[in-house]
Amino acid sequence: MSGEHPTEEGAGTLYVVATPIGNLADITLRALEVLRSVAFVVAEDTRHTRKLLSAYQIRVPVLSCHAHTAPEGLEKIVGILKGGCSVAVVTDAGTPGISDPGTALIHLALENGRPVVPVPGPSAVITALSVSGLPPQPFAFLGFPPPKGGRRTKFFEEYGALAMTLVLYESPRRLGRTLQDILHHWGNRRVAVARELTKVHEEVFRGMVSQAVEAFREPTRGEVTLVVEGASALSTPKAEAEGWKEALAACLARGETVKEAVEKIHRAFKVRRREVYRTALELDRDRD
Incomplete structure (x- = not known):
């Protein structure tokens, strides 16, 4: 597999490569093979990704693609694909395109008829869901709640009646407020609060939302994944x-x-x- 001199099968392919959410050892052998073979790696945070590449002695040019990348920047990357070279897109942690700016590049590549190939691996959504103790299917992934205002209120009002397990992302500084909003809008349900997954200080809190509000009253650190009991799963x-x-x-x-x-x-x-x-x-x- 070669990105600089692509074969007919891999010419101009965009590889969507999942990377570790914490523990660097969680990267797959196939992901390493792809990252070594492509012409460029496109990253959300180039400094973060260079640390990963350096850990595995991978020396490939890294391009930036974040939430504020202009359309011209995305077109430039698609131009590389059109020129016959393959590119790997990665996020800071987990699978690209899941609550991450890589989505725009993936859509643009598809619109331009370029092959888009998944290289599966770590995902905070699935990792948290698997150890939550709540029903793993069906489930709905809701991403990050809006930070404030009417959009935030609408978010909680719209999804509270879903008859399935709900998975959300949240930043540590808004965790307490989000737990209070869940209690206020959705009621006292079972919840798992997964923090620092796969890292040294990994923590999975399991209990009622009211208990989680008390447990996380003080500021915490690390990205958080919330798994919340669905409306139909509630008891009598x-x-x-x-x-x-x-x-x-x-x-x-x-x-x-x-x-x-x-x-x-x-x-x-x-x-x-x-x-x-x-x-x-x-x-x-x-x-x-």
Whole structure:
């Protein structure tokens, strides 16, 4: 296989190459073969990718393709493919095109009739799903929630009723707020919070969303994958509502007013407002 002098079979091919999400040993033998053979490697972060290539003594020119790459930059890469040389596209971690800017290049290559070949390997979505303890199929991958505003509210309102396991990506600095929004919009479901997957400090928290809110109240580090129980997978209404008193106590402990806490729990758990209010007053008195 050669990128500089491509054979008829591999001429001008865009290889979509999965790379490790943490542990460099997770790269596949085929991925290494492809990366050594192509004319160029196209990377989200060239510095990050050069470290990977250096670890395996791969000396191939690296081009940049990130979220702010202009259309002219993408056209230049497709021009390389049209010229008969093969290119490998990689992301910083995992499989290109999954919540990553490589998607635009893949689409443009297809539009221009270039062969696009997958070189499968690590994926944070599948890795987290496999150890979550939640039903692995069916599932929906939702990517990153919008960071703020109406689009964020619509995101949680739109997907909360899906009858399947839900998988999301989130940055560590927004993890706490996202868990609170899940509790608020989707209710107290089972969740797995997978952090630093395949790395030294790998952590997979499994429990209810209300418990995760408390567990990740302090800032954390590392990219996070959330696996959330789907709407149809929830237990009976009685079982579903079992955690509302715990969540209510957590709200009051954070300093929320009785009114704020009651409204939040009423909306999240669909428990009668009067019952939540009565319980909140009891909890508030017990704290005095």
